[in-house]
Structures are given as structure tokens and as C-alpha cells.
Amino acid sequence: xxxxxxxxxxxxxxxxxxxxxxxxxxxxxxxxxxxxxxxxxxxxxxxxxxxxxxxxxxxxxxxxxxxxxxxxxxxxxxxxxxxxxxxxxxxxxxxxxxxxxxxxxxxxxxxxxxxxxxxxxxxxxxxxxxxxxxxxxxxxxxxxxxxxxxxxxxxxxxxxxxxx
Amino acid sequence: xxxxxxxxxxxxxxxxxxxxxxxxxxxxxxxxxxxxxxxxxxxxxxxxxxxxxxxxxxxxxxxxxxxxxxxxxxxxxxxxxxxxxxxxxxxxxxxxxxxxxxxxxxxxxxxxxxxxxxxxxxxxxxxxxxxxxxxxxxxxxxxxxxxxxxxxxxxxxxxxxxxxxxxxxxxxxxxxxxxxxxxxxxxxxxxxx
Numbered sequence: 001x002x003x004x005x006x007x008x009x010x011x012x013x014x015x016x017x018x019x020x021x022x023x024x025x026x027x028x029x030x031x032x033x034x035x036x037x038x039x040x041x042x043x044x045x046x047x048x049x050x051x052x053x054x055x056x057x058x059x060x061x062x063x064x065x066x067x068x069x070x071x072x073x074x075x076x077x078x079x080x081x082x083x084x085x086x087x088x089x090x091x092x093x094x095x096x097x098x099x100x101x102x103x104x105x106x107x108x109x110x111x112x113x114x115x116x117x118x119x120x121x122x123x124x125x126x127x128x129x130x131x132x133x134x135x136x137x138x139x140x141x142x143x144x145x146x147x148x149x150x151x152x153x154x155x156x157x158x159x160x161x162x163x164x
Numbered sequence: 165x166x167x168x169x170x171x172x173x174x175x176x177x178x179x180x181x182x183x184x185x186x187x188x189x190x191x192x193x194x195x196x197x198x199x200x201x202x203x204x205x206x207x208x209x210x211x212x213x214x215x216x217x218x219x220x221x222x223x224x225x226x227x228x229x230x231x232x233x234x235x236x237x238x239x240x241x242x243x244x245x246x247x248x249x250x251x252x253x254x255x256x257x258x259x260x261x262x263x264x265x266x267x268x269x270x271x272x273x274x275x276x277x278x279x280x281x282x283x284x285x286x287x288x289x290x291x292x293x294x295x296x297x298x299x300x301x302x303x304x305x306x307x308x309x310x311x312x313x314x315x316x317x318x319x320x321x322x323x324x325x326x327x328x329x330x331x332x333x334x335x336x337x338x339x340x341x342x343x344x345x346x347x348x349x350x351x352x353x354x355x356x357x
Contacts, residue, residue: 012342013338013342016338016341016342017207017208017211017322017323018323018334018338031220032219032221038219041220042214042215045215046215046216046217047215047349048211049212050293051297051316051345051349052316054293054294054297054298055297056316057294
């Protein structure tokens with residue numbers, strides 16, 4: 001075991017994907033066997049996720065689309081319902097980060113066809129990661145068997161009407 | 165070196181034809197297209213899973229499963245477009261959440277990282293946090309801010325690619341990103357105090 005604990009800068013660079021390959025591999029080896037460093041790395045990764053969400057939300061207010069809240073979640077926390085839509089909206093804007101590279105297929109812009117509709121506004125931002133937003137928040141959305149669905153928007157989703 | 169020392173930058177256009185080409189190739193069924201996209205975006209997926217408290221090995225496994233699911237969807241004709249890394253990150257988060265539901269106590273790291281503040285996204289939705297980060301970002305030197313935003317807006321680009329586009333060294337880009345990130349981290353920490 002490599003006994004040298006990675007310094008904070010290394011954890012940050014790792015999360016940013018900016019660490020050289022061999023250094024990153026060494027850090028990973030260490031983190032596998034060092035719970036405190038694993039926790040530190042997880043916190044760094046969590047911060048990165050938060051920053052990406054916040055930066056994206058800040059930069060793309062026009063892309064944020066509020067989504068409705070399910071009528072009766074199985075378990076709910078006080079005050080959480082009002083934030084669900086915002087969370088979903090932020091998730092959308094994060095998702096929208098890749099929209100500049102979206103490949104136009106020339107037709108209606110459903111990202112995932114078939115059982116799990118993924119809504120989209122004007123071909124700009126992929127929308128409606130309904131259960132994903134719930135899952136991201138550790139809120140018990142209705143479980144989907146097999147867990148393969150990216151989106152199964154409820155009928156109440158206002159974007160359903162825009163699906164092809 | 166302080167980020168203030170950065171000179172105004174000529175920022176190029178935001179479109180990255182290489183990414184588009186890879187997506188087109190993948191959607192056309194080219195395994196090489198998929199391989200390149202996975203190589204390019206996998207780390208972001210792994211980091212998103214680490215942020216959920218998964219250990220490094222489990223995060224890698226789940227990231228791999230994420231890509232397999234996407235490829236399966238494509239082969240089944242149920243994937244018409246790819247928005248990366250967002251689509252993969254969402255899929256990975258979904259798999260992780262399902263796993264957590266099945267094994268709520270799985271992962272020592274998971275337990276230790278489960279902070280009272282909840283998930284990253286829960287914290288992200290805090291309007292005050294958004295305001296703090298926005299303010300902190302505004303207070304950064306414009307050139308540093310533009311580099312930071314360019315990096316965050318182009319997750320598909322490596323630091324070397326970003327550096328080439330911005331006319332900076334890779335090391336300089338990393339320095340700038342880390343410095344701006346530190347300011348944003350501090351702004352978030354201030355709010356928690």
C-alpha cells in the first residue's frame with residue numbers, strides 16, 4: 001500500500017480529470033485501501049457535482065424548465081416538494097451542457113425512443129429526466145424495474161404534449 | 165500565480181466538430197465512435213458516482229454498466245441522440261439510486277459521506293448557494309472566469325485540448341480552474357458557517 005496520503009490538490013486534480021495517468025492510478029490504489037482518503041475524494045467529487053450544477057444553472061437560466069412535482073411521493077420531507085422542480089430544472093441545465101454537441105437527426109428530437117420518453121423543447125435542451133431527478137435527490141420516485149429507463153415521464157408532465 | 169495575471173483571451177467558437185463526429189459515428193453503429201466517446205466522458209461519469217459515495221471500484225463498474233446500457237439501448241433502436249456526458253451521468257445516477265434502494269447500507273464510504281446536507285443536487289438547488297457561487301464567480305477576474313466557464317462548458321475537451329484552443333499551457337488552465345474553484349468552494353463554505 002502506498003502510505004502517502006494524497007494532498008487536497010491531487011484529489012481536486014483527479015476529480016477534474018487533470019491528473020497524469022500514473023499519478024491518478026497511484027491515487028486510486030491508495031484510495032481503495034484508505035477510507036479517510038476515500039471519503040475526502042468523495043467529498044471532492046460531490047463538490048464538483050455541486051459546482052457543475054450551480055455553474056450550469058447560473059449560466060443557462062433560459063434553459064431551466066420547471067417540472068411539476070408528483071402529487072403524492074411515498075416518502076416526503078417537509079419543504080422538499082418545492083425544491084423538486086428546481087432540482088429537476090438544475091439537472092436539466094447540467095444535462096444541457098452537452099447540448100452544443102447534439103447531433104441533429106433531422107426529425108423530432110426524442111433522445112430515447114420507446115418506453116421512456118425524453119422530452120425536449122425546440123430541439124434545444126433534453127428535458128424531463130423525471131425519475132432521474134428524483135433518484136438524484138434520494139427521493140423515492142417510483143422504482144423502475146431493471147433500472148434501465150432514463151426517463152419515464154408521468155402523464156402530468158406538461159412536456160408530454162410536446163413529445164412527437 | 166494569481167488568476168488576476170491572466171490576460172484577455174481570444175475564445176474560439178464553442179462548437180466541437182470532433183465531438184459531433186464521434187456522436188454521429190456512435191449512432192451509426194461504429195464501435196470506434198463509442199470507444200472514443202467512452203474514453204472521453206467516462207471519467208466524468210465515474211466522478212459523478214464517486215460524488216454519490218460509491219467506492220472507486222464500484223464507481224468504475226457502474227460507469228461501465230452505464231455505457232453498456234446506453235449501447236444496448238442504441239442497438240435496440242431506442243437511442244436516437246447522445247448528449248454527453250449528461251445522458252451518461254443521468255443514467256449512472258439512476259443505476260446508483262436503484263442499487264441504493266436494493267442495498268441501502270452498501271458501501272462504507274457511502275455511509276461516511278452521507279452528509280446531513282443530503283446529495284449534491286439537493287445542496288445545488290439551494291438558491292442562496294447559487295447566489296453565492298454566482299457572486300464569487302463574478303468577482304473572479306474576467307479572463308479567469310472565461311477560462312473556467314469554457315472548461316465547464318466543454319466537458320468533452322481534455323485540458324490539453326482546452327489549452328490548445330485558448331492558447332495557454334495545460335498547466336496554466338489547471339491552475340486557473342483550481343483557483344476559481346477554490347473561490348467558489350470558499351463561497352459555499354461561507355454559507356455553511
